Structure formats: structure tokens, C-alpha cells
Amino acid sequence: MGNTFGKIFQISTWGESHGPAVGVSIDGCPAGIAINPDEIQLELDRRRPGQSEITTPRSEEDRVEVLSGVFEGLSTGAPILLMVRNKDARSEAYDHLKDVYRPSHADYTYQAKYGHRDHRGGGRSSARETIGRVAAGAIARRILADAADVEIIAYVRRIHDIEAVIESSKVTRDEVESNPVRCPDQGAAEQMVERTKALRKEGDSAGGIVELVARGLPVGLGEPVFDRLEADLAKAMLSLPATKGFEVGSGFAGTFQTGSAHNDAFYRDGDDLRTRSNNSGGVQGGISNGEDLLCRIAFKPTATINKEQETVSTSGEEATLRAKGRHDPCVLPRAVPIV
Structure with missing residues (x-):
């Protein structure tokens, strides 16, 4: 193992x-x-x-x-x-x-x-x-x-189809910890709480997205080719239980943009080189560029649910299962500190 x-x-x-x-x-x-x-x-x-x-x-x-x-x-x-x-x-x-x-x-x-x-x-x-x-x-x-x-903050971006509006460059840990779902958008958080309660009552579950921002990273972390910064992060995040996706910066949404829209233009800020946008998510060529590192991790719905499901026994016979035990109807709130 x-x-x-x-x-x-x-x-x-x-x-x-x-x-x-x-x-x-x-x-x-x-x-x-x-x-x-x-x-x-x-x-x-x-x-x-x-x-x-x-x-x-x-x-x-x-x-x-x-x-x-x-x-x-x-x-x-x-x-x-x-x-x-x-x-x-x-x-x-x-x-x-x-x-x-x-x-x-x-x-x-x-x-x-x-x-x-x-x-x-x-x-x-x-x-x-x-x-x-x-x-x-x-x-x-x-x-x-x-x-x-370096400051690292993670928070819930989405539960099921309820998505928060969050400014990653300004979000604070106090805002994240202000409600049980750890979503800094209070309006969305209230909806997420009610959705999670309803799912538990129904014996079902839901997944969602945790977003992470790391501020203050120096330029130069990561190595080209197999030890790219985002590749190491992807392995760490996708090894977490229930994860099904990982993206940095614009991620998959960047595929809908043109190069001219997606490129992060450089400018001088005193002695520092900065970018006017951050579609790269703080990583270019597998190396940190000094901007905020921004990534998102997708978690699937909790697999163990209190609904009858078709399955097979260890002896190969068809069976049905209604799981018992104590389980999270949504893993996202507790996944935040794990990420």
C-alpha cells in the first residue's frame, strides 16, 4: 500500500x-x-x-x-x-x-x-x-x-447544485468558520445547510467542491516535467477519500476561453513581476509565479447511504443493501480542514 x-x-x-x-x-x-x-x-x-x-x-x-x-x-x-x-x-x-x-x-x-x-x-x-x-x-x-x-485557506465552494460567490483573494478563515458548512457566502451557506438536512432525512447524500487559496507563496516552487507543483498537489488531493476531480486556476472552464482571453498579462509592481489576471492559478510551467495559488477539489456524494441499493455478496449472489451506521450526508464541511 x-x-x-x-x-x-x-x-x-x-x-x-x-x-x-x-x-x-x-x-x-x-x-x-x-x-x-x-x-x-x-x-x-x-x-x-x-x-x-x-x-x-x-x-x-x-x-x-x-x-x-x-x-x-x-x-x-x-x-x-x-x-x-x-x-x-x-x-x-x-x-x-x-x-x-x-x-x-x-x-x-x-x-x-x-x-x-x-x-x-x-x-x-x-x-x-x-x-x-x-x-x-x-x-x-x-x-x-x-x-x-504563507497563508492557506480552504472553504466550500459548492454543495450539490448550490454554488457560492466567493472572492478568493479576500476570503478570511473567520468567514469560513462562521457556519457549519464552512462556506464564506452566508446566503449560500444557509441553503447548503438546509439541503444537507433534507438529504439526511431522505437517507441520501451529495457531493460538491472545496476551493483552496494559498497566499504569499514565493516564486520558484515546483520542478518542470514530472515534479510540477500542480502535479504534486493533484496527487495529494486525489489521494483523499471521495475525491473525483482536481483543477488549478481556470481549470476546465479555461477550455471555453480563447488564448487572448486566458493569458495572464504581466506588469511591473515595484521590484516584483505580477499578472493582471490569475487564470494560471499561481502556477506556470509547473512552477509557482508568486500569485495566489488557487485550486479546486471535487468530492463525490457519500457512497454509504440509507437507501436500498442493488449489490452482490462476497459469494457472488445478487443482493440488496440498506446501509446502517453513522455517516456524513455530505463530506464537504469536514473535508475543508483535510484539504
């Missing part, structure tokens, strides 16, 4: 949804970085289940434990091991899934590839794996902020 991502700052996540714990090992964090468990916990609290009436009711505190690599509040340069214990798994609620494959889930493909799978909450394919990514991301965010004053 590919459980490791990164080269300089390398993370390896571990654990399963219904195992004793989940977490991450971080290798490559420089010595002397201030590591505040409260900062890590803040991000985990944004991701944890049971935080509002529109998320899964699974009740987990998700308290982070720092087991190595930190002494007297500073990183030592050794690997950092972070762990979160699972305390409210209720594995018995998944017993009915042991011998059937959930439609559009990882059950069948894991079984076909490995010959053995953990049916309890999806095991390794569960989004609970992302706890390690969020914890490591909190440290990476601190390194970027301290080294180059």
Missing part, C-alpha cells in the same frame, strides 16, 4: 477506522520548529465527527498525543509520531456489511486486490485515515507561515 507522501517533509499515515488508533509519522521536519499540540488539536477539532447537526453523529474527541520528535515545545529533527485513539467505533453496526459489497465503495476492489479486507467502517479506506494528514498539515502550515508568511 502507498501510505507515504512527500520527499523533504515526508508523512506516513497508519491505522484503521475501527482499530485502536490512527496517526502519522513525520520525517523531515527541521529542528527548532515550535510544535504546539493546541494548534494541531484545533485542526483536528475542525475535522472531527459529531461537530454539528449536518455531520456524522459518531462521537470522537480525537485528542492528539505527541509521542516522539518534540522536546520542550520544539521539534528535535527526529521523526514526529502523532496518535489519536479511536473510542466510539461501534463495529457491530457494520456486521451486516461483512458479506456484501457497498456500491461505489472500496469494499470490492480491496477484496479483489488483497484477498482480505476490514469491513468495519471501511478499514484503511475510511476517511478516518485523514486524521494523520490533518495533524501533519498543522505542522506544515506552521513551517510555511514562519518561513515565508
